[in-house]
Amino acid sequence: MTGTAATLTGxxxxxxxxxxxxSTEPCTEATRLIRAVRRSKRLVLLRAVLDAVPAGRAAEAxxxxxxxxxxxxxxxxxVHDVLHYPTTxxxxxxxxxxxxxxxxxxxDLGHLGALAVAAALRAGITFKAALRPTGxxxxxxxxxxxxxPRPGPLALTERSxxxxxPAVLTLHTLPGGHTALDDLDPYRATGPAHPASARPARRLTxxxxxxxxxxxxxxxxxxxxxxxxxxxxxxxxxxxxVPLGGGARSSGATLPAAAGAVLARAQAPPALAATxxxxxxxxxxxxxxxxxxxxxADRTPxxxxxxxxxxxxxxGLLHGAYAHxxxxxxxxxxxxxxxxxxxxQHARIRAQVAAVLPVLHEHPRLTAAGxxxxxxxTAAEQAMDELPPxxxxxxxxxxxxxxxxxxxxxxxxxxxxxxxx
Numbered sequence: 001m002t003g004t005a006a007t008l009t010g011x012x013x014x015x016x017x018x019x020x021x022x023s024t025e026p027c028t029e030a031t032r033l034i035r036a037v038r039r040s041k042r043l044v045l046l047r048a049v050l051d052a053v054p055a056g057r058a059a060e061a062x063x064x065x066x067x068x069x070x071x072x073x074x075x076x077x078x079v080h081d082v083l084h085y086p087t088t089x090x091x092x093x094x095x096x097x098x099x100x101x102x103x104x105x106x107x108d109l110g111h112l113g114a115l116a117v118a119a120a121l122r123a124g125i126t127f128k129a130a131l132r133p134t135g136x137x138x139x140x141x142x143x144x145x146x147x148x149p150r151p152g153p154l155a156l157t158e159r160s161x162x163x164x165x166p167a168v169l170t171l172h173t174l175p176g177g178h179t180a181l182d183d184l185d186p187y188r189a190t191g192p193a194h195p196a197s198a199r200p201a202r203r204l205t206x207x208x209x210x211x212x213x214x215x216x217x218x219x220x221x222x223x224x225x226x227x228x229x230x231x232x233x234x235x236x237x238x239x240x241x242v243p244l245g246g247g248a249r250s251s252g253a254t255l256p257a258a259a260g261a262v263l264a265r266a267q268a269p270p271a272l273a274a275t276x277x278x279x280x281x282x283x284x285x286x287x288x289x290x291x292x293x294x295x296x297a298d299r300t301p302x303x304x305x306x307x308x309x310x311x312x313x314x315x316g317l318l319h320g321a322y323a324h325x326x327x328x329x330x331x332x333x334x335x336x337x338x339x340x341x342x343x344x345q346h347a348r349i350r351a352q353v354a355a356v357l358p359v360l361h362e363h364p365r366l367t368a369a370g371x372x373x374x375x376x377x378t379a380a381e382q383a384m385d386e387l388p389p390x391x392x393x394x395x396x397x398x399x400x401x402x403x404x405x406x407x408x409x410x411x412x413x414x415x416x417x418x419x420x421x
Contacts, residue, residue, distance in 0.1 A: 008037065008040050008041055008044060008290055008291055010040075011033070011036070011037060011040075011291040011292075013033065013288070013291065013292050013369070014029075015372070016029075017029050017030050017033060018292075018369065018372055018373060018376065019372075019376040021033075021284065021285075021288055021373075022372075022373045022374070022375075022376030022377045022380065023325075023376055023377070023379075023380040024281055024284075024322065024325050024326035024329060024377075024380065025229065025329070025380070026229040026230055026232060026233040030284075031233060031236055031237065033287075033288075034237060034283075034284050034287045034288070035236070035237070037287040037288075037290055037291055038084065038259040038260065038287055039080075039084060041089075041259070041287075041290055042083060042084050042088065042089055042092070042259070043083075045089065045092040045093065045096065046083065046088075046092055048092075048096055049092050049095050049096055049099070049112070050065065052096060052099040052100065053099070053109060054099075057109050060109070060113075061109060061112055064112045064113045064115070064116040064129075065112070065116070067116040067117070067119070067120055067127060067129065068083070068115065068116045068119050070120070070125060070127075071116070071119040071120045071122070071123035071125055071127075072119070072123070074123045074124065074125050075122065075123035075124065078119065078122035078123050079119040079122070079123060081122070081142055082115055082118045082119045082122060082141055082142050083115065083119070084239075084259075084260070085141045085142050085239060085240070085260075086182075086188075086239055086240050086255075086258035086259060086260045086261030087141055087182065087185040087187040087188050087240075087258065087261070088115060088141055088187075089257045089258055089259055090187040090188070090189075090190055090255065090257045090258050091108065091111050091187040092257075093257040094107075094108075094187070094190060094257075095107045095108060095109065095111070108134070110131060110132055110134075111139070111187075113129060113131045114131060114138060114139055114140055114141065115141060116129065117129050117131065117140060117156050117160075118140040118141050118142055118143050120158065121140065121143060121158065121160070121161045122142065122143070124158070125158065126157075126158050127156075127157065127158060128155070128156070128157055129155075129156045129157075130153050130154065130155055130156070131153065131154055131156060132152070132153050132154070133146070133148055133151075133154055134186070136148070136151065137186075138154060139184065139185050139186050139187075140161070141185060142171065142180070143161060143170065143171060144168060144169045144170040144171040144184050145168070145169040145184050146160070146161075146167060146168060147167045147168075147169065148167060149167065169184060169203070171184055171185075172204075172209050172212075174212065174213060174216045174241065175213050175216060175217050175220075176216075176217065176220055177235055178239070179216075179235075179238055179239060179240060179241060180239065180240040180241070181204075181209065181212050181216075181240070181241050181243060182240045182241070182242050182261070183200070183201055183202070183203050183204045183242070183243055184203060188200055188240075188242045188258075188261070189242055189255065189258075189263060199244065199245040200242050200243065200244060200245060200263065201242075201243040201244060201245040201246070202245070204243060208243075208266075211266060212241075212243065212266060215266060215267065215268065215269055215272050216241075216272070217269075218268075218269025218272070219269040219270075219272040219273040219276060220234075220273075221269070222269055222270060222273045222334075222339075223273050223276070223277070225337060226273075226330065226333050226334040226337050226339065227277075227329075227330050227333045227334070230277055230280075230326075230330060233280060234276050234277070234280055237260065237280055237283060237284070238260060238261070238262060238276070238280060239260035239261060240260065240261045240262075241261070241262050241263075241264055242258075242261060242262070242263045242264070243263075243264065243265070243266060244263055244264060244265040244266075250263075250265070251264065251265050251267060251271065251275050252264045252265065252275040252276075252278060252279045253279070254279045254282040254283055254286070256286045259283060259286070259287065260283070262275070262276065262279040262280070262283075263279075264276070264279070270339075273330075274327060274330065274331075274345075277326055277327055277330045278323045278324070278326065278327050279323070280326075281322050281323040281325075281326045282319055282322075282323055285318070285319055285322050285323075292369050293367050293369070293370075294318065294366065294367055294369055294370035294373055294374075295314055295315070295318070295363065295365050295366050295367060295370045296365045296367065297313065297314035297315065297363070297365040298313070299313045299315065300313055301313050301316075302314075302415055302418040303316075303317045303356070303359060303415075303418050303419070304356070304359075304405060304408050304409070304412075304415070304418065304419035305317050305320050305321075305356065306351075306352035306355055306356065306401055306404055306405070307320055307324060307352055308320070309408075311412060311415055311418075314360075314363060314365065317356060317359070317360065318360055318374075320356075321353050321356050321357060321360060321377065322377065324349050324352055324353050325353050325377055325380060325381060327345075327349050328346055328349040328350040328353055328381070328384065329380075329384070331343075331345040331346035331349060332346045332350075332384060332387060334346075335389065336387060343389040343390065343393055344389075344393065344397075346384075346389060347389050347393040347394045347396070347397040348397045348400070348401075350381065350384055350394065350397070351394065351397035351398045351400070351401045352401055353381055354381055354398070354401075355398075355401050355402070355405060357374065357377060357378050357381060359418070359419070359420070360374045360377070361374040361375060361377075361378055405419055
């Protein structure tokens, strides 16, 4: 963990890897790249936090970091899991913003100690640490929460974490792997990037956990049945799922700072499987953009996106088209397997993607890599012609999307030129 570079450097994206990523199809080399970018970015971010710690807190931060390094010497995998857990990124970005802000709430530098204690507990080493809970709770990433009986600083040792202790709330692990259902960590969804339509649920009841277990198992079964490669990609790139609250308008969301996490609403397995496919793509594209700019456009909302009613900036349009391209491929495979209603889903989503790909590919603010990327997206969409839906479903879906575009242009006449490729 020492000697971390100040910027993301040393990454090369070959043409074959770029085409594989653009197609949205899982690829070993692309997955390896995404994971490496995430790891590098997280270490850079943590180094930036340490460098920005005020002098009055520097000794405390150094002690926490020393405990992390000691834990790493005993169990590198456990410590890496804590440092690269999705909520750690959210905390680090929020802390860095607060450290550099002239006014506003103070940074939560004590959470670095919580990371160190979680790592030490996971590594099984002997240690002593004193931390101050927030709101009567101490969050230990990848483990859960401690609820001490008394306020004030809490003395912690290797014997402090006992899952049988009523003061302990353990993080729920979903069936079939190491993916956590995180309804505990205070940084599971926070900061300015938090989608207004996606509010995290409060701590679930045992009945809520059981419901998620059932839906998650069903979704994984469908993914493995219809699209084995995408099922594997979800397993390799997804570390946690944050359940959305009952009032959330979105079925899923992704926070760039929380690499490896998806916010998702409890839903039937077919819908949850589709949400996982969709949201994992956003994470992939965000990681690629960290090392390879695809465009130089600003955030002005100008463009029609068939899956939304509001105008989108170029970045949002690209992300939406990319995620929906993966969905079109997933539903095509599900349809070939015989899933009910899958051909209609495929035809509708593919028509939506096809309608905006010309706008993307012909955009003057694309970089050279962006032109290659959107060209490969177009090729992947066109390759779906090899296995078309029965009858005239695709043509019917295209006509429906064209009607929606005309209606949108009537509602946004000033933006009509941005809805045409």
